[in-house]
Every structure is written in structure tokens, then in C-alpha cells.
Amino acid sequence: MYIESKLIEVNETLFSQDFSHDRAPTLIKEEVNIQSYSWLQARCKIQASKGLFIVETFFENEKDITDIFSVSGEYIQISYLGQGDSHLISVKGKKPIGMGRINCCYNRDTVSTIEMPANIPTHYQAVYLSKEYYLELLKNETWVAESSFHKHIVQGDFQEWGACNFPIDYSLYHILSEITKKDWDSDFKKYFLELRLKELFLSLHFCQHKLYSGVGKGITEENLEKIRTAHAYLIENFKNPPTIKSLARKVLLNELQLKKDFKKMYGKTIRSFIIDLRMKKAKSLLGKYTVTEMAAILGYKSVPHFIDTFKKHYGYTPKQGLNQ
Structure with missing residues (x-):
């Protein structure tokens, strides 16, 4: 790959990585x-x-910028556009990548043209695995x-980019954030990543199952997509x-319909x-930062x-939480 x-x-x-030869057992960062x-700032964090x-890549560009993204060999891709208005360019025209959406694909030997418009910051995260690595994992x-996604991979039935995509949820967002972090001890990062990658694929499987099971019953198909986009944006x-x-x-819905359908879909305002x-994130920060931070x-x-919000949510203050 x-x-x-x-x-x-x-x-x-921006980067060029060859996986055709054996690498050291430790993760390269x-x-x-x-x-x-x-007019351009690009920052890229890589682990391989x-x-x-x-x-994980961040772009700030005052002019349009085009990224030619090439991958050789059979690969599995999980990608997420957290910010931006990027488009995939092909002979069929422009296709929006879709902010706040997880995209999964299984393919080989691809060259993609990605266009990022001026004055719209871009943030994306992506995980690429060779077929051999994926099957072993x-x-x-x-x-x-x-x-079903795994069955396609085992059978060698390629799934092009966009064939499998859905709005991100907090679980997937948290797992991707953990995977792209670079501050873990290198001696343990490889084992940590393997556990997180397994969790990522399991969570993707659950998300697909939810989509196919008609979670949004009672909401029009058009509004359902907009509500999921709002959910991902939040x-x-x-x-x-x-x-x-x-x-x-942002999602092209009137306020009343947005509030009504959001609560119907997710069971809360x-x-x-x-x-x-915020409270889920707060709990993960306990012991790492002061309450003020x-x-x-x-x-x-x-x-x-x-502090008051935290206590109402969990029944104890952040400081008390450190002792639990």
C-alpha cells in the first residue's frame, strides 16, 4: 500500500508513504x-x-486548493470531514464529501481529486488499512x-467511496479523536491503536444497523438527513x-421543525x-486538567x-469526582 x-x-x-516494505514494530509519528x-497554511499529523x-489534517486557505490523493494496493478507508466544504471531483462532476459524515470504502489503486474552496477552513481525519492488516486485526x-461491509472485503467486492456513509455520533467522534492523538507512549501506542481500531469497526457496524432499522420513523426522509447533519455538526x-x-x-430547516424533529429523533432537546x-467530555478530562482549565x-x-452543571449531571462536583 x-x-x-x-x-x-x-x-x-503533503505526505508520501510506502508500505510495500516491512517497517519497524513501533509506530512512526x-x-x-x-x-x-x-495564503495557505496546512498542518498534518501522521502515524504509520x-x-x-x-x-489528521487542517487547512486554512485564502484561495481554492486541490489535493490529488493517491492510494495503491487494496485498502480499507475510514474518513471523516469535521470542518469544511470539500468536494470530490470526477468525470461525473462534483460530489460533496459531506461535513460531519463518516465515509467507509474498500478499494484499490485509486487517484482522487479533492477540491477545497477558499476561506473555508478544513479539518479531516482518515484511517487507511491494507486488506492484510484489516483481516489480521x-x-x-x-x-x-x-x-455486510466485512463480507464485501472478504469476498473482494469493492465498495467505492460514498457507498457506505452516515453522520457521525459521539462514540465514533470520540474513538477517532483517540486514534488520531499523538501523545500516547510509543511503547504502548501500537496496542492501544489495535484495540481502538477494533472498537471503531464495531461502532461502525452498530451505526449501519441503526440506519437500516428505521430509527427516524415519523420524520420525512428529507428532514431526517438534515437532522442527522445537525446532530453531527453539534x-x-x-x-x-x-x-x-x-x-x-445551516441545515436548511425552520427552527420549530429542527427542534421538533431533533427531539423526536434523539429523545432530547x-x-x-x-x-x-460537554459533560461526557468533562468526565474524560478529570485528573488531567484543573477545574478552571x-x-x-x-x-x-x-x-x-x-461546576453547577457538572453536579446536576453527575450528582457530584468535578473535584469530588477525582476521589470516586
Whole structure:
């Protein structure tokens, strides 16, 4: 498996990784920064070992930028556009990648053209696995027998990009964030990643099952897609959430319909959902940051308000939580 990302307008290679030869057993970590242009900043975090490539990239560009993304060999791709308005360009035209959506594919020897428009920051995360790595990773997982995506891979039935995609949920968002982190001890990172990757594929299987089981019954198909997009957008932006009005504009729904269908779909109001996301994140930060730092990270301007919200949610204060 070989992976390359090249930015056409500046003739810069963002990364180029060859997996055709054995690598050291430890995970290789790299950072790439392109800051030599007044109109473009690109920052890329990479982790790689034989058969595995993980990338998280941030773009800030004042002009349109085009990324030619090449992958050789059979591969499985899990990607997520957290921010931006990127489009996949083909002979059939432009296809939006879809912010807040997880895309899964199984393919081989592909060259993709990705267009990122000016003045819209882009953030994406992606995991690439060779077929051999994937099959070895999941060979002892009994649940894969029920996964349609896994069956396609075993049978060599390629699934092009976009054939399997759905809005992200908090579980997937959290797992991807953990996978793309670079601050784990390198001696244990490889084993940690393998566990997280298994969890990622299991969570993807659950998400597919939910979509096919008609979770959104009672909501029109058109509105259902907009509600899922709103849900995904809130997961990405819960630290600095939009107003109901701006969220409604973003997903092209009136405010009343957005609030009504969101509660019908997820069983809670948008405000309650944002609080839940913040509190889940707060619990994961316990012991790593001070209470004041936690409040700031989660977007609370008032520390007492954060403490009060935490206590209402869990029944104890953040400081008391450290002793539990």
C-alpha cells in the first residue's frame, strides 16, 4: 500500500508513504507543516506502521486548493470531514464529501481529486488499512460475521467511496479523536491503536444497523438527513455551539421543525444534547486538567456555572469526582 497527497496549486507533497516494505514494530509519528505561503497554511499529523496509515489534517486557505490523493494496493478507508466544504471531483462532476459524515470504502489503486474552496477552513481525519492488516486485526472478532461491509472485503467486492456513509455520533467522534492523538507512549501506542481500531469497526457496524432499522420513523426522509447533519455538526462544535437559528440555517430547516424533529429523533432537546456532550467530555478530562482549565476547554465562561452543571449531571462536583 502506497499513499500520497499532493497539493496542485503549490506543487507541494503533503505526505508520501510506502508500505510495500516491512517497517519497524513501533509506530512512526510525523508532523508536516506548510506555512511558506501567505495564503495557505496546512498542518498534518501522521502515524504509520506496516499496513496502517492514520492522518489528521487542517487547512486554512485564502484561495481554492486541490489535493490529488493517491492510494495503491487494496485498502480499507475510514474518513471523516469535521470542518469544511470539500468536494470530490470526477468525470461525473462534483460530489460533496459531506461535513460531519463518516465515509467507509474498500478499494484499490485509486487517484482522487479533492477540491477545497477558499476561506473555508478544513479539518479531516482518515484511517487507511491494507486488506492484510484489516483481516489480521479482526480475525478473532465473532461479530464481523454479521457485518455486510466485512463480507464485501472478504469476498473482494469493492465498495467505492460514498457507498457506505452516515453522520457521525459521539462514540465514533470520540474513538477517532483517540486514534488520531499523538501523545500516547510509543511503547504502548501500537496496542492501544489495535484495540481502538477494533472498537471503531464495531461502532461502525452498530451505526449501519441503526440506519437500516428505521430509527427516524415519523420524520420525512428529507428532514431526517438534515437532522442527522445537525446532530453531527453539534458533535463537532459542542464546545462552541451555534444558536438554534444559525443551526437551522445551516441545515436548511425552520427552527420549530429542527427542534421538533431533533427531539423526536434523539429523545432530547438540542440544548440537553449539547450539555450531555460537554459533560461526557468533562468526565474524560478529570485528573488531567484543573477545574478552571476544564471549564475553558468546554467553552464555559463561568467556572461556577460549569461546576453547577457538572453536579446536576453527575450528582457530584468535578473535584469530588477525582476521589470516586
